[in-house]
Amino acid sequence: MRTSQYLLSTLKETPASAEVISHQLMLRAGLVRNVASGLYTWLPTGLKVLRKVEQIVREEMEKAGAIEVLMPMVQPADLWEESGRWEDYGPELLRLNDRHNRSFVLGPTHEEVITKLIANEISSYKQLPVNLFQIQTKFRDEIRPRFGVMRGREFLMKDAYSFHLDETCLKTTYQNMYNAYCRIFERLGLDYRPVIADTGSIGGDASHEFHVLADSGEDDIAFSDQSDFAANIEKAEALAPKGTRPSATQELTQVATPNVKTIEEVATFLSVDAQQTVKTLLVQGANENTPVIALVLRGDHQLNEIKAENLSEVASPLTFATDEQIQTTANCNAGSIGPVNLPIPVIVDRSAAHLADFICGANVHDTHFSGVNWDRDIQNYQVADIRNVVEGDPSPCGQGNIVIKRGIEVGHIFQLGEKYAQAMNCGVLTETGKNQTLTMGCYGIGVSRIVAAAIEQNHDKYGIKWPSAIAPFQAAIVPMNMAKSARVKETAEQLYAQLQRAGVDVIFDDRKERPGVMFADHELIGTPFLLIIGERNLDTQEIEVKNRITGEKSLMKIDQVMSLFQ
RNA sequence: CGGUGAUUAGCGCAGCUUGGUAGCGCACUUGGUUUGGGUCCAAGGGGUCGCAAGUUCGAAUCUUGCAUCACCGACCA
Numbered sequence: 138m139r140t141s142q143y144l145l146s147t148l149k150e151t152p153a154s155a156e157v158i159s160h161q162l163m164l165r166a167g168l169v170r171n172v173a174s175g176l177y178t179w180l181p182t183g184l185k186v187l188r189k190v191e192q193i194v195r196e197e198m199e200k201a202g203a204i205e206v207l208m209p210m211v212q213p214a215d216l217w218e219e220s221g222r223w224e225d226y227g228p229e230l231l232r233l234n235d236r237h238n239r240s241f242v243l244g245p246t247h248e249e250v251i252t253k254l255i256a257n258e259i260s261s262y263k264q265l266p267v268n269l270f271q272i273q274t275k276f277r278d279e280i281r282p283r284f285g286v287m288r289g290r291e292f293l294m295k296d297a298y299s300f301h302l303d304e305t306c307l308k309t310t311y312q313n314m315y316n317a318y319c320r321i322f323e324r325l326g327l328d329y330r331p332v333i334a335d336t337g338s339i340g341g342d343a344s345h346e347f348h349v350l351a352d353s354g355e356d357d358i359a360f361s362d363q364s365d366f367a368a369n370i371e372k373a374e375a376l377a378p379k380g381t382r383p384s385a386t387q388e389l390t391q392v393a394t395p396n397v398k399t400i401e402e403v404a405t406f407l408s409v410d411a412q413q414t415v416k417t418l419l420v421q422g423a424n425e426n427t428p429v430i431a432l433v434l435r436g437d438h439q440l441n442e443i444k445a446e447n448l449s450e451v452a453s454p455l456t457f458a459t460d461e462q463i464q465t466t467a468n469c470n471a472g473s474i475g476p477v478n479l480p481i482p483v484i485v486d487r488s489a490a491h492l493a494d495f496i497c498g499a500n501v502h503d504t505h506f507s508g509v510n511w512d513r514d515i516q517n518y519q520v521a522d523i524r525n526v527v528e529g530d531p532s533p534c535g536q537g538n539i540v541i542k543r544g545i546e547v548g549h550i551f552q553l554g555e556k557y558a559q560a561m562n563c564g565v566l567t568e569t570g571k572n573q574t575l576t577m578g579c580y581g582i583g584v585s586r587i588v589a590a591a592i593e594q595n596h597d598k599y600g601i602k603w604p605s606a607i608a609p610f611q612a613a614i615v616p617m618n619m620a621k622s623a624r625v626k627e628t629a630e631q632l633y634a635q636l637q638r639a640g641v642d643v644i645f646d647d648r649k650e651r652p653g654v655m656f657a658d659h660e661l662i663g664t665p666f667l668l669i670i671g672e673r674n675l676d677t678q679e680i681e682v683k684n685r686i687t688g689e690k691s692l693m694k695i696d697q698v699m700s701l702f703q
Numbered sequence: 704c705g706g707u708g709a710u711u712a713g714c715g716c717a718g719c720u721u722g723g724u725a726g727c728g729c730a731c732u733u734g735g736u737u738u739g740g741g742u743c744c745a746a747g748g749g750g751u752c753g754c755a756a757g758u759u760c761g762a763a764u765c766u767u768g769c770a771u772c773a774c775c776g777a778c779c780a
Contacts, residue, residue: 148713148714148715148729148730149714149715149729149730149741150714150715150728150729150730151714151715152714152715153709153714153715153716153773154772154773156773156774171772173771173772174771174772174773227778227779229778229779229780245780246780277779277780279778279779279780280704280777280778280779281774281776281777281778281779283773283774346780454778546780549780581780583780615739617738617739618738618739620738621738650741651737651738651739651740651741651742652738652739652740652741653738653739653740653741653742654740654741655740655741656739656740656741657740657741658741660740669739671739672739673739681739
């Protein structure tokens with residue numbers, strides 16, 4: 138590719154609309170352009186990267202035995218009514234009508250279509266298991282698209298669906314996909330982690346997310362510092378503190394705490410550590426008999442909403458009590474609630490339950506209790522894990538302590554079970570001639586998101602530093618003052634032809650630009666090797682090679698250049 | 704959906720308070736200059752100031768409504 142015949146489209150200035158670094162660099166390097174909120178055009182350079190990611194994903198899926206299909210982006214509403222998701226999915230599902238006023242949706246995912254396909258095409262257990270995948274554009278009408286292609290409304294996704302007679306078989310394929318995903322992210326050259334995940338609205342049993350580690354990630358991932366354990370913080374178990382609870386040594390005492398509401402204020406006012414206080418949150422209960430439930434946490438801990446709403450007593454989705462409910466149940470405002478004599482069910486976090494002589498609200502305006510002790514002062518309560526783990530907690534795997542890092546979710550694998558197969562009547566005849574509903578797995582990878590995630594993880598002040606497997610070009614030929622030097626021009630042309638013949642993805646910067654402009658552009662775009670050809674080194678038949686990742690410059694004989702790409 | 708802010712040339716911005724012929728930098732075009740890290744000089748092209756209505760002799764500027772975009776939050780895979 139010659140730059141003179143190519144659409145480079147680099148920008149010197151950062152567009153104001155871009156917030157995160159990957160979005161800024163994708164605009165500046167000429168990878169994408171915004172069309173509307175959450176919708177992007179992929180420019181040639183961006184598309185080359187996207188295709189390389191896609192190809193690695195495709196190859197590894199095929200190696201793992203999955204078969205590629207392509208399903209339509211527009212899907213009939215009937216299918217969604219059949220699965221029940223026409224009602225369940227909500228406004229993220231973009232619905233539209235055709236000229237005959239028939240209803241359709243833009244596919245945010247393809248469970249319905251694939252399950253229908255399998256229901257029609259497969260009728261015998263002998264044809265199982267089967268694992269089909271596609272790489273297709275999805276549309277989700279996100280409430281708030283942001284961060285460029287990281288959370289766009291339209292995005293490219295690899296989605297795979299496997300069908301099985303029984304759970305054992307599903308688990309085998311699930312593990313197979315888990316391994317394939319690890320190979321994919323290794324080949325992509327990204328620092329990633331598989332993490333235990335919440336199954337969320339899709340439901341099912343086991344689930345893993347694959348995260349690319351980057352400070353700008355939207356998810357918190359909890360790791361063990363001594364084992365492979367990693368879990369989304371939503372799902373990371375906070376173990377009960379070891380040992381028995383200390384005995385009570387203090388009397389229950391009521392303290393006036395005028396205008397003291399937050400935990401910080403309480404701790405400061407009473408000169409104690411926040412760890413010695415508890416906070417009491419009132420949330421909506423799951424049924425009418427117990428409209429309000431109290432959740433009690435140690436003062437320095439945060440509520441884990443996923444864990445809380447998974448409790449049978451708590452309404453899902455988790456909803457905090459209204460101000461009126463707080464007044465009527467606790468008789469005070471939110472800053473003074475406590476579990477002592479609270480006439481509603483009380484659920485206490487494991488760590489809070491381990492405290493003795495602690496401080497909590499007294500259910501009287503501007504008043505707290507000190508010297509509070511479980512069982513002596515509060516009899517009716519149950520203990521559960523309802524907090525987020527924090528750094529330094531013992532890892533639930535039993536080895537090491539928790540470390541927390543940010544991650545970008547780029548893959549997610551689920552064991553779906555029978556949900557869709559049942560709804561869409563997808564079954565086969567078994568060996569004994571009985572009809573049996575199939576059990577399913579589904580496996581997603583955000584292909585376009587990977588491009589952004591790779592940049593988040595690999596950049597410097599000059600631009601993108603692509604892992605070589607997904608760099609848009611493997612090398613750039615940068616001739617110095619080619620217009621004046623026939624020798625430089627000839628050498629550049631020869632090297633270009635040679636690299637092209639060898640199948641190296643090379644871009645030849647044949648613009649009549651100053652060297653600084655060319656260097657800056659190729660460093661912004663992130664090409665791994667700059668092959669700099671100048672009069673300076675031609676007498677010795679050498680060119681300069683600059684490594685984008687390490688920044689190292691070295692001289693190399695021209696006839697040795699091919700060795701960089703073997 | 705709630706809060707906040709923005710919308711003036713392809714991009715980044717000024718001008719608005721105090722209404723009076725629309726500007727700057729980058730990019731683009733032409734000529735010259737320079738040529739191993741975003742040269743310098745000169746000349747040029749490009750804008751119904753987001754849309755609509757109102758006030759006014761006169762609106763980018765004041766008023767109202769709408770739209771779009773972004774950020775924070777809630778929501779969500």
